Amino acid sequence: MRIKACRKAHFNAAHRLYRKDWSDEKNLEVFGKCSNPRYHGHNYELIVALIGDIDPETGYLMDLKILKDYIKTEVEEYMDHKNLNEEVEEFKDTNPTVENIAVVIWNRLRNKINLVYDLEVTLYETPRNFVIYDGK
Numbered sequence: 001m002r003i004k005a006c007r008k009a010h011f012n013a014a015h016r017l018y019r020k021d022w023s024d025e026k027n028l029e030v031f032g033k034c035s036n037p038r039y040h041g042h043n044y045e046l047i048v049a050l051i052g053d054i055d056p057e058t059g060y061l062m063d064l065k066i067l068k069d070y071i072k073t074e075v076e077e078y079m080d081h082k083n084l085n086e087e088v089e090e091f092k093d094t095n096p097t098v099e100n101i102a103v104v105i106w107n108r109l110r111n112k113i114n115l116v117y118d119l120e121v122t123l124y125e126t127p128r129n130f131v132i133y134d135g136k
């Protein structure tokens with residue numbers, strides 16, 4: 001019996017959407033106010049889902065306390081109150097769009113979580129803009 005167990009988290013971060021090889025004018029045309037050279041911030045809301053079988057001994061899919069600890073080290077301590085462009089290695093040369101942030105989070109958690117569980121990340125950048133990534 002497959003089930004999905006989820007943990008919510010949040011972090012705040014600043015970013016700028018732009019390409020270094022484009023002029024400020026071209027970046028403004030494509031990314032609008034999100035290309036502000038002085039950056040802007042979002043309150044990101046994260047939902048991490050693990051999919052797998054219930055362990056008949058414990059009744060757990062996986063102990064969500066362990067997932068909480070992985071999210072703390074791999075996401076919150078890594079990204080919270082950071083300037084994503086300047087302070088997070090993965091975005092030195094990659095635009096920190098909500099899509100790319102979700103992929104980075106998925107990869108960091110995938111390296112920690114046992115492969116018996118499938119992993120899905122939902123990331124809200126604003127209350128109305130969000131992406132879902134499951135590694136496929």
Ligand SMILES: Nc1nc2c(c(=O)[nH]1)N=C([C@H](O)[C@H](O)COP(=O)(O)OP(=O)(O)OP(=O)(O)O)CN2
Nearest residue numbers: 017031034042096097098099100125126127128129
């Ligand atoms: N495909 C993507 N499109 C956009 C991204 C993104 O990461 N991927 N990001 C942005 C901006 O960074 C920001 O998320 C959008 O801000 P805003 O337009 O203010 O979004 P709201 O949901 O708050 O807008 P409302 O007009 O209030 O609905 C833009 N696009």
Ligand SMILES: [Zn+2]
Nearest residue numbers: 015034040042
């Ligand atoms: Zn933004």
